[in-house]
Amino acid sequence: MAEYVFPKINAHCITVNGHHLVFSPGTAPPMRVGDAAFDLVQNCSGMTIRESAEWLRERHGETSGHVARQLAEIADLGYFSEPQPDLEDCTNNLPPPANFGICITHKCNMRCRYCFAGGLREADEPEDISYDTACAAIDFIFDVVQPPWANISLGITGEPQLRWDLIRDVADYGRKKSEESGIGVRFHITTNGLHASPEMLDYLQEHPEDMGVTLSWDGPPDVHNRQRLSRDGADTYERVSRTFELLRDSMKTRPSVTATVCVSEPDMAGVFAHLFEEGVRDLTIKQTRSVAPAITITEESLPAFKASFAELAELLLRADDAQMERLFTLAKDDALGRYIYRIAKRESFLYRCPGGRCGYDIDTNGDIYPCASLVGVTDYRMGNVRTGFTKQAEKFFLEDTSLPKMQACQDCWAKYYCGGPCTYVSALTCGRFDVPYGPDCELIKYLIELAGYVVARLAVERPGLLPHVLSLREPVPMGPRPEALCRRAYDPLWGLPSEAWRVADPIVLTGSRDAGGYQRRRRPKNNKAAVHLKWDDEFLYLMTEVYGSSPAPPTTADVEWWFRESIQFAIDPGNDGGESRYPWKLPEGDYEYGVAGVDGKACIYDCQANPLRPSESGKALITREDDVITYKVAIPWQQVSEFAPSVGAECRFSIVVNDSDEGIRGWLQWTNGLAIRKAPARFGLLRLVE
Ligand code: SF4
Ligand code: SF4
Structure with a gap:
């Protein structure tokens, strides 16, 4: 041989x-x-x-x-051999168009040192978008978007609060289109936080389901005040940190924050530590980019920049058990965070970004651009919302800017993690889209190495943590909350046959798309389930029938039951969607129960108290007939404090049906806030009715 x-x-x-x-x-x-x-x-x-x-x-x-x-x-096994993704494959596999931005106004009430507004822009567009153009932009978005969602950022340049009237009207028009088309919509604004107008705060309170906010906040007072000045040159730190608090109170969740770090004084760890301390839990740190060398990374400023990122990586890894939230704070678009997620998820990229492929930004005159940074740079204009894309522009962004066409990238070891040069940075620094800017490449390769280091250390030192880090960064759906009904039981149900437990309108889990419109994570083979919910003054009754289940290995006390046949359900009695401190545990005041047949006996687990020790309270029964498993559970309301059962009472609710076909955990779920990450904000609404 x-x-x-x-x-x-x-x-x-x-x-x-x-x-x-x-x-x-x-x-x-x-x-x-x-x-x-x-x-x-x-x-x-x-x-x-x-x-x-x-x-x-x-x-x-x-x-x-x-x-x-x-x-x-x-x-x-195929490691170390270079994959050969071809262009056709990569265009076929691109995610569908889903992310859009509309410039509402170019006006701003601040004067930041590094503001890109004006960088390469040459188009002669109006300062504010007109209502008609904004509606045409929304029509265009609903023409090109693929269901189920359109994510629309309102106000990608300028300060959106200066035209809140327009934001409100455009969002209303978007909701109308959403209803007509059946495609969900969620909006987002980015504010400089110089003030938080009562109109904005009220509006956010009225629309918690579909309006997200990002605040621009550059870190500690000295850093922030040096970089972000008001029009009259005054400090803005105090006002911005106050806006963060007001937004948090209005939205009932923490707004995302973007911090821009200047090359002249990079201190990623300091910025991160300060904002984390102030309560920020969704943070994107990015470096400044501009035509001015004092602001763009150069050979000279690169070493300090690298050292600063290395310090940040060490800070993340130093988190002990009580500080694990640090690991979950960097957002998916963060300069370092994005590579941590890419590497941990084993993703390879043939494009640098979605810009011009599945994400588009629209200027105040209706012109379409690939990304917010390129808005107004007419060389990269892709068409207009009234006339559609030009053929050349589509080809340009799908083919010419793809990695296989970038000669300069072919020998780069990091190319599949990076995806090729940023069109904006290349145009800004090299005057053409296909020549990567040297210092930018050096930084990217360094960040990829650093991200690899973080992932490799996590994999060895905290193997259980990585899936949580990844799941946390999945977008929180902000669309209409799925609803289910819990019908009154006129007799105590315990001991009665299944017929008495059934309702005409159960939650149906089909596996391909749950009743609430949420995708399952990994579907158990052939399974479907129906969840019947009833209530009386004493108990919440839940019967789940799982169809098409093949016999699984019996669950024993030494196996974590959620990896085998079982159900999990959770109740947020305050209906506040409060954040959980840890991805694996609900916040105080919420309840999660598990039901599994362990060593031949139906056990209930009070997961908040101890997910591994059967609880004494409640009643559970599990039966199997052919390929149907039936779980019956009665939970005394007494246990669910803060909730008084009555007609019309509402709480948040989520349920997961676990299975273990072929020894791999799979599950069906109604809303995706329970199986991997505990996130009551993602639960559905349960209403008690007659
Ligand atoms: S790091 Fe630079 S050379 Fe390497 S793939 Fe990215 S843009 Fe191309
Ligand atoms: S072109 Fe550059 S700035 Fe624009 S979205 Fe892509 S990576 Fe970002």
């Missing part, structure tokens, strides 16, 4: 703080390896196993010979 010869290994090897990391671009997340494997990956291309084992023994001693065999096995 021919001896195995290592193929050409396509790996990028680095050592960060004594940890050896091997990146296999595009095929796998970085691996943290020992000295011998690290040495071998860098030197074994073209060697046979025997040669490499000898080579290793000479350098690393007797015990290292097996490393070569293990490495060969890994290489056989």
Whole structure:
């Protein structure tokens, strides 16, 4: 038999703080390896196993010979070989158009040092959008968007509060279109927070389901005040931090925050630590970009920038159990956070960004641009909302700006993590879209290495945490909340046959799309379920019938029951969708129960008290007939404090049906706030009726 010869290994090897990391671009997340494997990956291309084992023994001693065999096995799995994604595939696999921005006004009441407004812009557009153009923009969005959602940012330049009247009218028009088309809509604004007008606060309170807010806040007072000035040159820190509090009170959740860090004084860790301390839990840190060298990263400012990001990575990793929220605070678009999520999710990219492919921004004159930074840069104009896209523009953004067409990127080890140059930065710094800006590339590659280091250390040191970090960054649906009814039971149901528990309008979990419009995470094979809910003065009665379930291994006390056949349901009695401090636990005052057959007995778990110890309260029964499993549960209302059962009473509710076909956990869910991450904001509404 021919001896195995290592193929050409396509790996990028680095050592960060004594940890050896091997990146296999595009095929796998970085691996943290020992000295011998690290040495071998860098030197074994073209060697046979025997040669490499000898080579290793000479350098690393007797015990290292097996490393070569293990490495060969890994290489056989496809690691280290370069994937060959073709352009056709990558355009087919692009997510559908879903993210849009509309410029409401270019006016602003601040004068920030780094403001990009005006950077490359040359179009002669009106300061404010007219109501007619805004409606045409909404019509265009609903023409091109793919269901189920249109995410529309209102006010991508300027300060939206200066035209709140328009924001309100445009959002109303968008909601009308949403009703007509059946496509959900959610809006977002980004404010400088110089003030929080009562109109805005009231409006946010009235529309908690579909209006999100991001606040621009650059960190500690000295940093923020140096960078973000009012028109008359005054400090703005106090006013912005007050706006954060007001927004938090109005929205009942924390607004997202974007912090811009200037190249002249990068202190990512300081900015992060300050904002975290102030209560920010969804943070995007980005660096300034401008035509001015004092503001854009250069060869000179790069080392300080890198060092600052490294400090931030260490700060995240230092989080002990009580500070884990830090790990969940960086948003998906954050400069470092985005690579942490990409690497952890093993995603490879053939484009730098969605701009011009599945995300578009619309100027006040109705012109369409690929992204907010390029609004008004007429070379990159893609068409107009009244006439549609130009063919050339579509081709340009789908083909010409794709990674396979970027000659300068072909030999870059980081290309599938990066996706190619940012059109805006390249145009800004190099005068053309297809030439990456050197210092920007250096920073990106460094951030990818750093992100790999964070992921590799988390995978080794806190393996249970990574899935939570990822799930937390999934967007919180802000559309209409799904609703279910809980019907009055006129007799106590316990002991009565299933017929008495059934209602005409159960929650139906189909697996492909739940009743509430939320996608399941991983569907158990062939399953469907119906959840029947009833109430009387003493109990909440819940009967779940699961159809098409193949017999699963019995659940025993030493197995976590949610990995086997079981149900989980949760109640937020205050109906406030309050945030949970940890992704695996609901906030104080909310309730989660699990029901599983353990060692042949139906057990109820009060997950808030102890998810692993059966609880004494409540009643549960599990029966199986052919391929139908029936769970019956009665929870005394007494346990659910703050909730008085009566006709018309409402609470938030979510349910998950777990299964373990083929030994892999799968589940059906009604709303996605329970299975991976506990998020009452994502629960549906349960109403008690006659
Ligand atoms: S880091 Fe630079 S060279 Fe590498 S893929 Fe990204 S833009 Fe291209
Ligand atoms: S072109 Fe550059 S600035 Fe615009 S969205 Fe893409 S990455 Fe961001």
